[in-house]
Amino acid sequence: xxxxxxxxxxxxxxxxxxxxxxxxxxxxxxxxxxxxxxxxxxxxxxxxxxxxxxxxxxxxxxxxxxxxxxxxxxxxxxxxxxxxxxxxxxxxxxxxxxxxxxxxxxxxxxxxxxxxxxxxxxxxxxxxxxxxxxxxxxxxxxxxxxxxxxxxxxxxxxxxxxxxxxxxxxxxxxxxxxxxxxxxxxxxxxxxxxxxxx
Amino acid sequence: xxxxxxxxxxxxxxxxxxxxxxxxxxxxxxxxxxxxxxxxxxxxxxxxxxxxxxxxxxxxxxxxxxxxxxxxxxxxxxxxxxxxxxxxxxxxxxxxxxxxxxxxxxxxxxxxxxxxxxxxxxxxxxxxxxxxxxxxxxxxxxxxxxxxxxxxxxxxxxxxxxxxxxxxxxxxxxxxxxxxxxxxxxxxxxxxxxxxxx
DNA sequence: GTCTATACACCGATAGAC
DNA sequence: GTCTATCGGTGTATAGAC
Numbered sequence: 001x002x003x004x005x006x007x008x009x010x011x012x013x014x015x016x017x018x019x020x021x022x023x024x025x026x027x028x029x030x031x032x033x034x035x036x037x038x039x040x041x042x043x044x045x046x047x048x049x050x051x052x053x054x055x056x057x058x059x060x061x062x063x064x065x066x067x068x069x070x071x072x073x074x075x076x077x078x079x080x081x082x083x084x085x086x087x088x089x090x091x092x093x094x095x096x097x098x099x100x101x102x103x104x105x106x107x108x109x110x111x112x113x114x115x116x117x118x119x120x121x122x123x124x125x126x127x128x129x130x131x132x133x134x135x136x137x138x139x140x141x142x143x144x145x146x147x148x149x150x151x152x153x154x155x156x157x158x159x160x161x162x163x164x165x166x167x168x169x170x171x172x173x174x175x176x177x178x179x180x181x182x183x184x185x186x187x188x189x190x191x192x193x194x195x196x197x198x
Numbered sequence: 199x200x201x202x203x204x205x206x207x208x209x210x211x212x213x214x215x216x217x218x219x220x221x222x223x224x225x226x227x228x229x230x231x232x233x234x235x236x237x238x239x240x241x242x243x244x245x246x247x248x249x250x251x252x253x254x255x256x257x258x259x260x261x262x263x264x265x266x267x268x269x270x271x272x273x274x275x276x277x278x279x280x281x282x283x284x285x286x287x288x289x290x291x292x293x294x295x296x297x298x299x300x301x302x303x304x305x306x307x308x309x310x311x312x313x314x315x316x317x318x319x320x321x322x323x324x325x326x327x328x329x330x331x332x333x334x335x336x337x338x339x340x341x342x343x344x345x346x347x348x349x350x351x352x353x354x355x356x357x358x359x360x361x362x363x364x365x366x367x368x369x370x371x372x373x374x375x376x377x378x379x380x381x382x383x384x385x386x387x388x389x390x391x392x393x394x395x396x
Numbered sequence: 397g398t399c400t401a402t403a404c405a406c407c408g409a410t411a412g413a414c
Numbered sequence: 415g416t417c418t419a420t421c422g423g424t425g426t427a428t429a430g431a432c
Contacts, residue, residue, distance in 0.1 A: 003397060025313040027225065031426060041399060046427060104312070110371065111306055115223040127371045151380070158368065158377035159384045166364025170356065173308065173325045179356035182349070186357045190388035201415060229408060239417055244409060399432075407424070414417075 009048040010058065012038050017059050022101040026108045029056075057122065060109050064126045069133045070095070072140050081145035081195055086188035088141060089164070093180055096168055103168050127161065134160045142195055151194040159194075163187035207246040208256065210236050215257050220299040224306045227254075255320065258307050262324045267331045268293070270338050279343035279393055284386035286339060287362070291378055294366055301366050325359065332358045340393055349392040357392075361385035 004012075016038035020029045031052050035045050049055045070092050076084045096103050106126075113123035134157035142149055149156055163183070171180045202210075214236035218227045229250050233243050247253045268290050274282045294301050304324075311321035332355035340347055347354055361381070369378045 006397095025309075027310070027313070030424085032424085042426090043399060043428085044397085047397070050427095052426065104309070107367075108309055110367075111223075111302070111309060112225070114302070114370065115225070123371050127368065155377060155380050158372070158374065159381050162364035162368040162377075162381045163361065163384075164364070165367045166360035166362070169305075169308075169363045169367065170325065170360040172312065173321050174356070176356065179353060179360075182353050183357050183360045186361075186388035186392070189391060190384035193387060194384070204415095228406080230406085240408090241410085241417060242415085245415070248409095250408065397432105399430100401429085401431100403426105403428075405425080405427105408422095410421075411419085412417100413419100414415100 006048050009040070009044065013040070013045060013048055013055060014059050014062050017055055018063060018105065021059070021108060022105040026105075026112050031055075056109075056112070057119065060113055060119070060122045060126065063106065063109065064122075064129050067129060067133060069136055072137060072144065076144055079145060080192070081142065081147040082188050082192035084141045084145045085191050086184055088137060089167070089184035089188055090181070092164060093167065093171075093184055096171060097177075100172060104172055107165075107168065107172075130161050131157045134158075134164075138191075142198075146198050147192075147195040148198045149195045156191060156194050160187070160191060163191075204246055207238070207242065211238070211243065211246055211253060212257050212260050215253055216261060216303065219257070219306065220303040224303075224310050229253075254307075254310070255317065258311055258317070258320045258324065261304065261307070262320075262327050265327060265331060267334055270335060270342065274339075274342055277343060278390070279340065279345040280386050280390035282339045282343045283389050284382055286335060287365070287382035287386055288379070290362060291365065291369075291382055294369060295375075298370060302370055305363075305367065305370075328359050329355045332356075332362075336389075340396075344396050345390075345393040346396045347393045354389060354392050358385070358389060361389075 017034045020033050020037050031045050035042050072088055110123050113119040135153050138153055138156055167183045215232045218231050218235050229243050233240050270286055308321050311317040333351050336354055365381045
């Protein structure tokens with residue numbers, strides 16, 4: 001095998017680990033499965049990382065940092081806030097349907113992190129990041145729709161995250177698109193009542 | 199050790215397994231951890247169950263069957279539907295705060311079941327049960343508040359489950375009571391708009 | 397730095413004494 | 415029926431040749 005800088009090797013292993021967790025779940029994300037996915041030897045793993053725990057920590061950190069704001073499409077100009085929010089939620093739903101395994105992996109990583117005291121802060125940081133992204137989307141939506149939030153945006157963001165998580169969890173189990181759309185509709189309805197026209 | 203009927207032994211092991219999953223997570227619920235919790239020997243385990251998988255299946259089945267309808271308190275008479283629903287959601291939140299580990303265990307078991315094709319139907323059955331319970335609660339709430347659902351109750355139940363799941367997941371991570379109450383408020387608001395006065 | 401080979405702990409499951 | 419002892423397999427991690 002060629003010589004590869006440790007930083008590249010770490011990144012490759014993290015990406016391989018994400019694929020394994022996405023496809024097979026955290027329980028199957030053993031060091032052996034991860035190095036096989038990355039096409040490396042077991043020893044290379046322990047050259048790049050001290051332990052499996054260290055890799056999982058870096059996986060969570062990396063994957064959380066790379067979460068992107070669900071960009072609100074610009075063709076929403078002129079719609080009311082409720083419609084704008086619903087369009088955003090439906091966009092998220094499309095994203096979920098396109099890559100359900102990724103969202104399932106995120107949920108599993110959160111649950112996993114919650115179970116160990118040392119990793120608990122990673123789960124909290126994950127949700128702080130979600131809150132930041134949700135807050136920005138909410139500000140943008142209000143701007144687009146000519147509204148202003150009457151509840152602190154951080155609180156509205158918490159509600160949006162809960163609704164999104166709930167939509168994700170139930171759809172991953174039931175795969176019921178109609179119910180998912182009803183959730184998006186109801187969520188947008190409730191959220192829009194936390195603002196008023198500007 | 200005394201002679202114990204196999205059925206009792208199975209039940210005791212299932213309860214021990216639930217305690218282990220609740221306290222330490224599914225990943226730590228090994229046969230050895232479970233028999234230690236139940237105060238049995240390892241061999242007793244395999245006398246009662248053919249395999250660990252069989253126990254986990256029975257654990258999920260049992261725990262789902264024992265889920266109770268969140269009984270609506272009868273002192274809600276005379277309130278509007280929105281208030282009745284919000285009171286019910288806050289009751290659920292109290293339950294969550296009283297025993298967060300149980301709800302965390304339920305989430306983990308669902309995720310775990312989703313990951314294996316043989317167990318996938320158990321997760322689906324779990325949500326079907328939730329839907330049944332939620333539907334009954336919604337019927338009762340509408341009855342109490344003198345309203346009638348204008349959306350099919352099965353669909354409203356799906357939305358309620360999603361909102362409840364979302365509240366659970368976000369509160370388990372953030373432990374933010376204020377946001378949880380805001381979620382309950384927003385959820386009740388959205389759900390109440392799926393009905394009209396009778 | 398990268399590999400193969402292996403150490404050592406723990407897993408699920410079973411054998412066989414009582 | 416219940417136990418102790420142990421098997422075979424797999425997990426993380428490391429030793430040592432190259």
